[in-house]
Amino acid sequence: MLSFLPERIKNEVDPIDLSEVYEIRLRKGQPIIINHKNSLKSVYNGKLTDEVDKGLIILKSDLEELIKRLTEFSVYSFNEQIKEGYLTSKDGVRVGLSGECVVENGKVITISSIHSVNIRIPHDIFGASNEIFKKITKDGLKSTLIISPPGQGKTTILKDLIRNLKILRQNILVIDERNELFSFSNCFADYIKNCDKLYAFNYGLRSLSPKIVITDEIMKKEDFLCVKSCIDSGIKIIATIHGNSIEKVKNKDFFIDNLFEKYILLKEFGRPGQIDIII
């Protein structure tokens, strides 16, 4: 899964069981930091350690190599992602980037001099969405907004939901802006990947006639307007958003009332898919 890692980092990380690792942080001149079950550790001789200073120090050349491999030696192919501050590997591993924004005419045209990356380890957890699936399909599928802070498994749940939704035998459109939601297990699903939500909604709705739309991380006014036009057309939508309370999400400036039929807040630090509050 982490084939894009430079060799010396790969050798350190390979012996670790990734099933309990949420993130790997690589910062220039600093030791590797690993989020292992929400506890920050480092890695020394292939083993997790609490003594973070002992960990392998990341070099500038490691980050350069990593970016080269992630972009398949073709920055021009991935510049749209880089501008948005991330890169997604071939295997669907999302890597957040931090560096210097290059601005031209008031617009960020790229991020250069990358000095740290956050590798988010995706987990395919079979059944992670079972509880949510039951709740949202009782008396017919409901348009649903799944809420949780970052890193609490929203993407994992959506991937499993795509699998579960196969039972409904409806055409599903997955708007996968960051190329993270791909799942082989639903023959009724179409994917639009690596493109802006506004564009994907417009073109997907017109050309693919879905009955259900699934999308990750709606966060802008335009995203909500797209969702609204979808729901107004009779399409059911399942989306996720960052937040730690339903009320706070509803109080956002761009929030549109009565759009979703169900709101689900995931339990923080609970098992993936564990519901805290459902309205």
Add this chain to the structure above:
Amino acid sequence: MIYLGFCIVVLTTYIGYCFSKKLVKRKTFLNDFYNFNQKIKREVGFSKKPILSILEEENTDFSGLLKDAILTDKEERPNYLIKDDYDLFINYKNFLGTSDSKSQINYFNTINESIKKLLETAKANEEKLKPLYLKLGFFVGLTILIILI
């Protein structure tokens, strides 16, 4: 003696042929370089396919050398290329994929002329020197044979 003489002529002609083959390989390499540059210009501008995917579709000495150089950072000049050819190739490899599509296309346009110049020289050399090497090989063999007889 006749057989020995025949073998010497064949051998020296073959050596001449080997020298001329280098010229053909150089011309083919530069021709593939030129064509690849045209192709990648289109691909980067339109489909924005990554370099390695574009190289997957190619099966030439040039594409093999470029792929190796990208993946392994290996810099080893093949014996049929002259220093200028290889310097241009390394420059190309070092710039390839390192910037946005606009800068890449500008670079492809700029380097196009340099590749073309080298290609024309290689073609001229091939036309001029290929028959010369073959003839030279043959006549050297023949001279040896005459001396022996």
